[in-house]
Amino acid sequence: MSAPSTTMPAPTSAVKVGKPRWFGDALTIAWRNVLNIRRNPELLVFSTIQPVIFVLMFTYVFGGAIRVPGVPYIDYLMPGIFVQTVVFGSLTTGVGLAEDLQTGLIDRFRSLPMARSAVLVGRTFADLLRNVFVVALMAVVGFLVGWRPNQSPLSILAGLGLVLAFSYSLSWLFAIVGLYARNSETAQAISFPIMAPLVFASSAFVPVSSMPGWLQTFAEHQPVSVVVDAVRGLTYNGSTPREVLAAVAWIVGIVAVCAPIAVTRYRRVV
Amino acid sequence: MTAPAILAEDLVKTFGDVEALKGVSFDVPTGTVLGLLGPNGAGKTTVVRILTTLLRPDRGRAEVLGVDVTEDPMGTRMSIGLAGQNAAVDENLSGRENLRLVGRLTHLPSAEIKRRSDALLEQFDLTRAEHRLVRTYSGGMRRRIDLAAALVHRPPVLFLDEPTSGLDPRSRTDLWGTIEALVDDGTTVLLTTQYLEEADRLADRIVVIDHGAVIADGTATELKGRLGSTVIEVGFGDPTNVARASEQLAPLGAISTEGHQLRLSVTDGAVAMLATVRVLDAAHLEPLTLALREPTLDDVFLSLTGHAAEEPTPGEDADATPAPGRRGRRTRTAGAGR
Numbered sequence: 165m166s167a168p169s170t171t172m173p174a175p176t177s178a179v180k181v182g183k184p185r186w187f188g189d190a191l192t193i194a195w196r197n198v199l200n201i202r203r204n205p206e207l208l209v210f211s212t213i214q215p216v217i218f219v220l221m222f223t224y225v226f227g228g229a230i231r232v233p234g235v236p237y238i239d240y241l242m243p244g245i246f247v248q249t250v251v252f253g254s255l256t257t258g259v260g261l262a263e264d265l266q267t268g269l270i271d272r273f274r275s276l277p278m279a280r281s282a283v284l285v286g287r288t289f290a291d292l293l294r295n296v297f298v299v300a301l302m303a304v305v306g307f308l309v310g311w312r313p314n315q316s317p318l319s320i321l322a323g324l325g326l327v328l329a330f331s332y333s334l335s336w337l338f339a340i341v342g343l344y345a346r347n348s349e350t351a352q353a354i355s356f357p358i359m360a361p362l363v364f365a366s367s368a369f370v371p372v373s374s375m376p377g378w379l380q381t382f383a384e385h386q387p388v389s390v391v392v393d394a395v396r397g398l399t400y401n402g403s404t405p406r407e408v409l410a411a412v413a414w415i416v417g418i419v420a421v422c423a424p425i426a427v428t429r430y431r432r433v434v
Numbered sequence: 435m436t437a438p439a440i441l442a443e444d445l446v447k448t449f450g451d452v453e454a455l456k457g458v459s460f461d462v463p464t465g466t467v468l469g470l471l472g473p474n475g476a477g478k479t480t481v482v483r484i485l486t487t488l489l490r491p492d493r494g495r496a497e498v499l500g501v502d503v504t505e506d507p508m509g510t511r512m513s514i515g516l517a518g519q520n521a522a523v524d525e526n527l528s529g530r531e532n533l534r535l536v537g538r539l540t541h542l543p544s545a546e547i548k549r550r551s552d553a554l555l556e557q558f559d560l561t562r563a564e565h566r567l568v569r570t571y572s573g574g575m576r577r578r579i580d581l582a583a584a585l586v587h588r589p590p591v592l593f594l595d596e597p598t599s600g601l602d603p604r605s606r607t608d609l610w611g612t613i614e615a616l617v618d619d620g621t622t623v624l625l626t627t628q629y630l631e632e633a634d635r636l637a638d639r640i641v642v643i644d645h646g647a648v649i650a651d652g653t654a655t656e657l658k659g660r661l662g663s664t665v666i667e668v669g670f671g672d673p674t675n676v677a678r679a680s681e682q683l684a685p686l687g688a689i690s691t692e693g694h695q696l697r698l699s700v701t702d703g704a705v706a707m708l709a710t711v712r713v714l715d716a717a718h719l720e721p722l723t724l725a726l727r728e729p730t731l732d733d734v735f736l737s738l739t740g741h742a743a744e745e746p747t748p749g750e751d752a753d754a755t756p757a758p759g760r761r762g763r764r765t766r767t768a769g770a771g772r
Contacts, residue, residue, distance in 0.1 A: 182541025192538040203526040268522035275486045277511040278539040
């Protein structure tokens with residue numbers, strides 16, 4: 165077992181250890197997280213089954229009872245499903261971080277001379293890649309059940325890009341949750357009450373105008389609705405620049421607020 | 435060899451109202467092994483976490499290779515390796531991928547990462563399992579890949595937090611051999627352990643801590659020397675006899691008891707043995723076993739922490755997750771010479 169050690173130079177020659185590189189380190193962590201996603205394909209499969217069920221349920225069960233003037237319900241629904249999927253999916257950012265804290269992997273990272281932001285930047289980046297896959301898959305499922313966006317391919321791609329950008333911003337929000345929760349169960353428990361009202365008290369599945377007046381104000385202006393409305397316009401019947409700008413503003417705002425909080429928390433977490 | 439490789443000076447750390455460390459000081463000369471010994475909750479892990487930049491001390495100074503740990507954490511991280519209960523590897527990566535992960539995060543050139551990984555996988559007998567995911571590894575293999583991951587960047591200072599806890603005896607002996615080889619190569623090691631045998635075998639010097647304070651410091655031989663040169667062990671079938679025997683034998687030397695066992699530390703073994711037999715005979719106490727042996731660190735540990743346990747220590751409970759194996763063993767110490 166110790167045979168090769170005699171041929172190794174003395175450890176005091178360890179001068180090659182390099183200084184932190186924020187982008188390279190983030191890429192390394194992203195590589196590690198992507199490997200993790202690939203090594204747990206069942207997790208990816210099950211996280212896509214739930215939105216597929218939502219598509220089928222809303223199309224065939226609730227769809228008949230929901231009337232949206234001027235739009236076939238499936239075309240109204242799909243942007244909502246996309247956004248709902250990435251909102252629930254961003255939970256994995258927080259849960260994954262909490263797990264790394266729990267197992268002590270974060271402790272190893274924090275004892276290495278790597279950039280302090282890398283664990284978070286890398287993970288959010290890996291989760292973004294995962295969402296690209298999930299959103300593409302949802303688009304296919306949607307198409308199979310009759311989703312027919314009537315805008316230009318570029319506009320539709322812009323819509324899907326907006327969904328992904330939104331998912332990236334939420335990863336930072338739930339990174340904070342994961343870092344405070346410290347274990348995956350708590351992270352999930354904290355996340356659900358944040359997500360449920362955002363997703364359901366929104367224009368994702370039903371028009372806001374069908375809600376009671378006091379709820380409408382919230383439902384109309386909260387980020388999920390704003391993003392859903394923009395994506396809806398970009399995929400069906402056209403959108404106004406104002407709608408898209410409002411969505412972009414939310415996305416940029418969430419990252420600008422949450423990323424520094426998450427990185428600060430990561431530095432301090434014990 | 436001027437400055438010590440590791441220096442801890444009056445480290446104080448409080449969690450809430452629990453004083454985890456109450457002024458811990460020690461130093462580790464370059465190329466030597468320090469064994470940090472103590473029961474669960476004694477503060478060993480807190481010391482390691484401070485020295486590896488994971489935790490800031492409330493007070494005191496910590497240096498690794500002359501670099502102040504709190505003032506220049508990044509500089510400290512360039513020269514340390516951490517393994518054990520505190521650091522983990524990624525279960526969903528293979529053994530080799532885990533080494534590559536650390537190699538990349540310490541910014542080694544890729545050719546060097548490959549060379550180091552080859553050597554470490556070979557050294558830790560993991561070459562055949564290098565492409566298997568770590569989640570399929572046995573406990574012993576996990577510890578080995580964990581230690582290997584701490585060595586990728588050839589850190590001159592290595593922190594091992596209970597590296598062998600939970601390992602079977604065979605894996606433990608193997609790991610000891612590996613650690614000895616590292617020290618032969620010039621690595622400075624700080625090792626925390628609950629196993630006295632481990633400290634006895636690996637450590638050049640031992641610091642015993644309990645309730646966040648250093649209660650003894652010295653070589654294994656010095657620590658044993660404090661307890662007299664010989665131990666007489668008397669076993670009884672009935673624990674009540676242990677108490678009676680303790681009273682009778684107290685004049686002969688320091689006594690510690692544990693269940694059915696009584697240990698008597700004496701300076702002149704043969705004479706004390708004779709005296710013990712006479713005392714027991716006169717008191718009509720019939721032992722089941724009676725043995726004369728060299729003192730082990732266990733004896734030192736029991737008498738040291740046993741003594742400390744008798745003193746009221748505020749905040750002990752929250753700090754200490756009781757270790758059934760250790761804590762339950764100490765009962766009381768009595769007697770002469772201390």
